[in-house]
Amino acid sequence: MKFACWFSFVVLAFGQSPQPDGAGVRPGSIPANWVTGGPDCAAVPNWQVHAYNDDFFILRESGCTNYEKPFLYLLFGKDRALLEDTGAGKEVRTGRAVSEIIEKWCAKNGRKSIPLVVAHSHSHGDHISGDAQFAAMPGATMVPLTVEGTRSFYGIAKWPEEIGRIDLGERILDVVPIPGHDTLSVAFYDRQTGVLLTGDSLYPGRLYVRDYPEFVHSTQRLVDFTQGKIVAHILGTHIEQAATPYQDYVVGTKYQPEEHALALSRGQLLELNDALRQMGDKPRRMAMRDFTVWPREPAPTPKTSQ
Ligand SMILES: [Zn+2]
Numbered sequence: 001m002k003f004a005c006w007f008s009f010v011v012l013a014f015g016q017s018p019q020p021d022g023a024g025v026r027p028g029s030i031p032a033n034w035v036t037g038g039p040d041c042a043a044v045p046n047w048q049v050h051a052y053n054d055d056f057f058i059l060r061e062s063g064c065t066n067y068e069k070p071f072l073y074l075l076f077g078k079d080r081a082l083l084e085d086t087g088a089g090k091e092v093r094t095g096r097a098v099s100e101i102i103e104k105w106c107a108k109n110g111r112k113s114i115p116l117v118v119a120h121s122h123s124h125g126d127h128i129s130g131d132a133q134f135a136a137m138p139g140a141t142m143v144p145l146t147v148e149g150t151r152s153f154y155g156i157a158k159w160p161e162e163i164g165r166i167d168l169g170e171r172i173l174d175v176v177p178i179p180g181h182d183t184l185s186v187a188f189y190d191r192q193t194g195v196l197l198t199g200d201s202l203y204p205g206r207l208y209v210r211d212y213p214e215f216v217h218s219t220q221r222l223v224d225f226t227q228g229k230i231v232a233h234i235l236g237t238h239i240e241q242a243a244t245p246y247q248d249y250v251v252g253t254k255y256q257p258e259e260h261a262l263a264l265s266r267g268q269l270l271e272l273n274d275a276l277r278q279m280g281d282k283p284r285r286m287a288m289r290d291f292t293v294w295p296r297e298p299a300p301t302p303k304t305s306q
Contacts, residue, residue, distance in 0.1 A: 023230050025194040028052035030233065030263050037063020038255030047097040054108070055171075056193060057101050058235070058262075059094075061087050063254035068126040070237050071262065073197055074098060075190060076105055077168020080115040084188060084197055085237060086130030095133030117166065119143045120150075121199025121237055122182035147184045151177075154186070160218065163225060176225050180215025181208060187222060194232035198222070202272060202291070203236020204260035205248060209295045212283040216276045223273050226266055233263040245289045260290060 028051075035048045041064035048060045059072040066089030073084040081102065087094040098116075106114060118134045121127055123145045134140045143153050150156075154164030160177030167173075174189040181201045188197040201207065201218065209215045241248045241260035249256050268290055275286050275293050283295035 023194065023232070025230050025232055026053060026192050027232075028056055028193055028195075030058070030235075030261075032261070034060050034239070034259070034262070035062065036069060036254070036256040036259060037065075037067070039257075041254075046093055049097065049101060052195075053193070055105075056190075056195070059097060059101075061089075061092065061094075063256070065089055065091050066126065066129075067252050067254050068238065069254075069256075070126055071235065071239075072098075072237075073188075073235065074101060075168065075171065075173070076114065077171035079167075079169025080117055081105075082117045082119055082166065082168055082173065082188075083134075084119050084199075085121055085127040086118065086134060088126035088129050090129070092130045093133075094130030095137065098134075099137075113139060116140045117143065117168075119166075119188070120145060120184075120186075121197065122185040122201075124182055124200065127199075127237065145184070147179075150184050150186060160214070160221070174225070176222060178215075178218035178222060180211050180218045182210065185218070189225070189229070194230035196222075196226065196231055196234045196266075198234055198236045198269075200237055202234060202264065202269060203238050203240075204262070204264060204290050205236075205238050205240025206251075206292050206294045207272070209283065209293065210297075212295055219269070219273050219276055222269060226269065231266040231269075234265060234269060235263060241290055246287055248292065264290060 031050055035044055037044055044062045044064050046062050046065050050058045052058055055076040057074040061070050063069040068088040070088050075082050083098055116139055118140055120143060135142055143150060147159060151159040154166055154175040156162050156164035156177060160179050164175035165172055166175060172191050176187040178185045178187050178201050185199055185201050239259045239262055243258045243260055271288055275288060286293045
């Protein structure tokens with residue numbers, strides 16, 4: 001598969017400055033409900049694709065393919081696109097789904113092709129299962145699945161204290177190291193939309209904490225980074241929480257007809273930071289309205305990280 005586009009249409013509005021609205025950020029929409037995985041898997045597509053706006057796509061893997069049902073994000077700049085994560089499970093067909101979006105985007109924008117950066121929120125298996133489908137694609141660059149490779153790719157002077165960035169072409173993403181859930185977790189802040197992508201470190205569900213001291217520092221780092229900035233949405237990579245406060249779906253649930261909304265706000269980031277402050281140096285499981293802090297034993301050093 002390659003990112004070829006065979007149509008040549010009039011160049012649309014791509015590249016213009018953000019839409020003028022009250023906050024000065026480019027707006028987008030998020031569905032109230034996602035397909036999840038059921039009740040009839042025959043009727044569920046492998047991927048649900050939603051255009052947040054013309055240059056920002058959200059992909060949700062079907063629970064019928066893998067119960068983790070992760071979310072992926074695909075952002076287009078003028079010079080290249082960035083994909084965050086590649087999906088979960090052996091059956092995942094991420095390469096084809098992403099290629100189709102890219103081909104349509106190219107056709108709409110009068111482009112023949114656009115290079116793709118395949119980035120990762122972190123290195124856990126339910127976010128990298130489709131990597132091999134991209135590694136062989138022409139025009140695709142894989143961000144290394146190591147702390148040093150990640151640090152160097154985003155120009156982070158000092159890991160994890162400093163902030164890095166990647167310029168997609170008139171679209172800059174800030175890259176904030178947030179180790180704790182995983183050694184190489186990062187958050188992406190899209191200056192164009194004000195969307196903050198937080199991976200598995202903050203989402204409506206069980207926030208598994210492997211390295212508690214690092215997680216505490218990372219959460220404070222995110223609070224400090226977002227201070228004074230516009231945060232339109234905080235988007236993580238799973239939904240495990242139910243729409244009912246304090247309730248969640250048990251591990252392994254494919255079909256979640258009453259799940260929590262995907263988007264969180266900076267308010268919930270502050271709430272997480274507050275919960276960690278309450279715990280001090282004694283990590284414990286703490287259920288909040290929209291997520292649960294869930295300390296776990298440190299994992300053995302994964303092969304893919306340093
Ligand atoms: Zn995950």
